[in-house]
Amino acid sequence: MRIGEIIGSVTLSRAHPSIQGASWKLVVPFDQAALRGDDAGRGEPLVAFDELGAGLGSIIALSEGAEAAAPFNPEQKPLDAYNAALLENIELVDEDS
Known part of the structure; x- marks a missing residue:
């Protein structure tokens, strides 16, 4: 699982019936490095399935790959990335402390 920021939304003209009713972010x-404020630590954008209602600028927990479809088991959904949680606060602790 990774942490990411919502920077936009995606509109589909057609979608598989199993994924209708949610949005794509x-x-x-x-x-x-990005969590500590360095913009160089931001990765390449990707599209994630969102049923939690994340908005622009929201910080989320992002599940990818086979784990992205796991919350829907035994129903199968064609997902590669899923918004697993909306994060309000992130606290980083230095291991040296």
């Missing part, structure tokens, strides 16, 4: 994943 454009997400930039963060690495540790």
Whole structure:
């Protein structure tokens, strides 16, 4: 699971019936440098399935790959990225402390 920021939304003209009723968000994943405020740590944008109602600028927990479809088991959904949680606060602790 990764942390990312919503930077936009995606509109589909057609979708598989199993994924209708939710929205698609454009997400930039963060690495540790980005979490500390360095824009160089922002990854390549990707599209994620969102049933939680994340808005522009929201920070989310992003599940990818097979784990993205796991919450819907046994129903199968053709997903590669899923908004697993809306994050209000992120606290980073230095391991040296």
